[in-house]
Amino acid sequence: MAKIHFRTAQFLISAPSIRQCPTEEGTEVAFAGRSNAGKSSAINTLTGNGKLARTSKTPGRTQLINFFNFPAAPDQRIVDLPGYGYAKVPMAVKKKWQADLSEYLQQRDALRGLVIVMDIRHPLQDFDTMMINWAIEGEMPVHLLLTKADKLKPGAAKSTLLAVQKHMRDAQVDDLVSAQMFSALKKQGINQLEDVLNGWLLPQHDEPEAVQE
Template sequence: MYKSKINYQRAAFLTSAPDIAALPADEGIEVAFAGRSNAGKSSALNTLTKQNSLARTSKTPGRTQLINTFSLDPTRRLIDLPGYGFAKVPLAVKQKWQKSLAEYLMKRDSLKGLVVLMDIRHPLKDLDQDLIHWAVESELPVLILLTKADKLGPGARKKTLLEVREAALAFMGDVTVHSFSSLNKQGLSDLEQVLDLWFGADEAAQIIVE
């Protein structure tokens, strides 16, 4: 099994911001997590960092309305972007979130990768695809993380994974697809491996050795 080169357990809350103007200085490396409000984004962040309440989970999807920043070390940050696509959120709020998402993806220089989380039973909804297109246009690598993989049997899970990987080719960008379960930690090592690459863990280790 892959052993992560970065200790994600060291993640600590830094700040919540209504827009990119209120975020920390645009330097270092950031990796952002985004997804529909019921995609299990908070659970995935908590699983990654081995912290039960780093990212707030709620039985009412759509509660994350701010850009939440978590520090891993002085130069690396995890970003929890506002959830999108939940029907009970007022239209004005949805529009504000979409503007914040687009602004962050297109203008944040320190952003080096985007994790788009989707319920494996309902992948590639229109808003998911819009988000990936934005990222590809901004030349950002994307990891599609198919969450709640434990909800499907092995055969159905593999079938969906292969179908989404094939569909992802149409984005014409650096798009990777893995399945994931916060419940049984399936896919956690795949997630860590992609994040380590984006965070430049290999380069950092090489500098230390040299």
């Protein structure tokens, strides 16, 4: 079974809006999340490159849509969307980010799935729910990455995951929304995340036709 070698990821381009994004050949998966949820750390852990997605002590510094691809699979891309919700920036800037995110999620045909990064200690904040709703409206699959799992005891972390999964079942969206625990510090959850991304990014093979007698 074909797999993407995520550790070969390389920077492709930064775009200020959907109009400057790369052409839509191939497939891409986007990472979104509050500016302090550990999104850049999650991407860097996935790719084994601590400098690929910029991390900052000042949340909200990343205001561009950043694209990464792979030398052996240049038509498959990871997209790092601007952080939202937390950043101490002017309201006009926040509104522009929100408009850009909405436009990208609703109009980007190459997009196959959305990873929403949430601090496991503060899951399902208002902006997270808004992003989930945007994706569901477009029938876009969503994977909730509950980061910083090392900050909780294992039992508490598991309980939070189960509560989030129950919330999705109760909302009757669990067919589109999955969830997992993740820790960049402990390198926890990388294989599960890779499996989800491979399922979204790689071409889906059609069922073989029945052999006629």
